[in-house]
């Protein structure tokens with residue numbers, strides 16, 4: 001009798017543990033979006049310096065990836081804009097790869113613009129590369145004026161992402177290329193807070209539907225969701 005009782009107690013404990021485990025997994029999968037842990041515009045000098053240093057490799061890697069995609073799609077010449085260019089890593093790689101292109105990086109953060117403008121690469125590239133203080137929600141350029149638009153790590157952060165997407169649609173030429181990538185919210189948010197404040201792929205899709213941006217291709221990987229236009 002005692003053995004049977006022990007068996008049922010173990011079963012019960014196992015059952016409770018499984019329910020708790022399943023609940024945890026569900027909780028991680030449906031992780032609630034948390035607010036940003038830093039300011040929207042990187043105006044703090046120390047924060048901007050650290051951001052630039054920590055993200056240089058990543059932004060350059062995206063630059064090489066997009067350069068490769070553009071090359072394979074036959075792109076050679078035109079105007080490229082990086083919406084929210086950070087310290088300029090992606091814009092600079094693209095400018096180096098495409099010597100007949102004019103490249104503009106915009107940001108509202110003065111410390112990051114200073115880092116981008118003051119880099120050796122920007123110095124070598126000269127007039128072809130410009131870093132300007134401007135709002136991604138209100139771009140100071142004419143309609144249909146860019147062949148390529150880049151936007152990295154911005155959608156989850158900017159105040160009005162739909163306005164930003166509409167601005168991309170406005171300034172991108174009809175047959176232009178657009179590359180957007182942002183962190184994807186997942187259980188990794190328990191390790192990295194920035195991920196917890198980002199969007200899931202379906203939230204991103206929903207947001208894009210509300211904008212005027214033309215239809216493109218969504219994809220997602222372990223860390224990122226992406227959106228691409230142009231072939």
Ligand SMILES: C[S@@+](CC[C@H](N)C(=O)[O-])C[C@H]1O[C@@H](n2cnc3c(N)ncnc32)[C@H](O)[C@@H]1O
Nearest residue numbers: 040041042084085086107108109135136152153
């Ligand atoms: C997460 S960082 C991404 C920077 C860069 N694209 C990268 O991947 O490293 C976001 C950047 O957007 C800038 N930012 C935020 N709101 C902005 C706005 N409305 N207009 C222009 N830049 C903005 C911030 O100053 C910051 O540099």
